[in-house]
Amino acid sequence: MTNAAVSHQIKQLEDHLGKKLFARRNNQLTLTDAGDNYLPRVRDALRALEQATDLLMDTADAPLRVAVPPTFGAKWLVPRLYRFFNQHPHVRVEVSTADVQDHGQFDLCIDDRQVNAPNLRVEWFTSTDFFPVCNATLQAAIRMPQDLAAHTLLHERGGRHLAHHPTWRQWLDEVGVPQIDATRGPAFSEALMALQAAIDGQGVALGQGLLVEYDIAAGRLMRPLATEASLRLSYYLIHPHQAAEHAGFALFRQWLVDEVARSGGRARNQPPASEVF
Template identity: 35%
Template sequence: MRLPPLNSLRAFEATARHCSVNKAAQELHVTPAAVSHQIKALEEFLGIELFKRLPRRLSLTPAAEACLPKLTAAFAQMAEAVAEAQQFANAGRVLVSAPPALLSKWLIPRLSDFQTRHPEIDLRLSAKQTMIDSLREETGQTVSLLEEADLAIRFGDGDYPGYVTHKLFPSYALPMCSPKLLQGEHPLHTPEDLRYHKLLHYAADDATDAGRPDWAAWLKAAGVRGVNPRRGPTFNHVMLAMQAAEDGLGVVLGIPLMATAQIAAGELVVPFPLSLPIGASYYLIHNQAVEQEAGVKAFRDWILDHARNEPWREPPQAPSTGNAQMVL
């Protein structure tokens, strides 16, 4: 038996299900005229009338009512078949979304280890500012927290109902600078020595700065007086301010997770271990439905292992130094 064109059957099924040409057109992402043309072509092919055109509505003929359930079931089966085929195509592919700074400064430098352990997995990475909760709220986004990714690293409060959630790191800031500043005419030995050095700032224009402490808060916590907390240059992102600190321009309240390589190489040092918390943390999330998928499980276990063993995962313990009682 020769079958009619699939597009004509699809147009009829959608129109019959909705009893509306306009709604069918919206579902199929075509114009109402295109739907009407496909239905007319199908009626000519079959030699029967499928709809009774009544004022302001459509009514199915007995022939249309008879074939609609089987067509609907057939299209549902085709959709399932395509989805199953795609599962084979995507079996070794895992998409991970994360905030840009964490992705570039922490995750990417460690990926060679993941590739060595799991060469069979095609890992795809996406840097998205909307992985930051406060920015997502500001832009009014309402799509899935994963945004089509298999796993996502979110920067927020950890309240993600309906998702499997793992806390990776708390977020905190502490002074960081070039080792050059520990020497010279005014070596940086105590917090009071900050009066001789530029303080580097970053503005809260970027949502990654949300809840961050500033120099006024840090100096107060350290018990330091007589240091102007507002002097020094300001950058519009924490990574720029940390780069300036690495170049010896001053001292920044940096985020050590974003500078683990520079700290390990001695390009940045932490002169004082007093840290202050930032009002958000990093969380790994994914759907319950994919929890046992091989690629998702492999990446989840791998990143949780690295997070547990991250030297800067927790704030350092600060001893008392001079007049500053550094209690975390």
């Protein structure tokens, strides 16, 4: 800004205040008594404005921290994530599969566990059904639920808070084959490993419809049975209230909602009555 422009701005301020803030003495500008009283208060206000601006710019540039379960991240989120970056290349996202104990440490968590904390907002995101999946080699030999008795069952067990996840025992009982031994076969702490074992032909996994559609579309997994069961698992969007201040939060949340709505018909658009918050 030129000296003339500065002088013009000073004159405008003095005209607005109705007081002289500067006096010219010996070709130098000095503060008047009014200016001397005005300066400390203005300086504090300008510093606060500068700090607020810096904080806002830092927040805008900071990555959006997202936490997801490993299988959800690998099988649902990551295969679609490029579409978000194509739409919003300026938003930085960091995805973690850490076992979240404090959801407030992240800007957004996708979790199959409900939490109840005053500093968090929890909203139902989607739900998924469960059905057997295997590779193409095993598919031909499985025509009805009873045929599963001749195959290795792959289990998800003992990992991240899995007590509420549907099991092979529940699925077999519900479709009318309680005589099949549901304890057979190896168990994995993450569904991701059970699904990989199924892809490799090591047995039959009980897959979440939402999380196996990518592998089914690619031909890596097959759904050998059309048998339906009522077993379902819900996912929730969990975030601290202040996360909405992040420049990318609303964009990412809306993208998630749009993606799950177009996700293969597995996701229901309305939550169960018991899960309306």
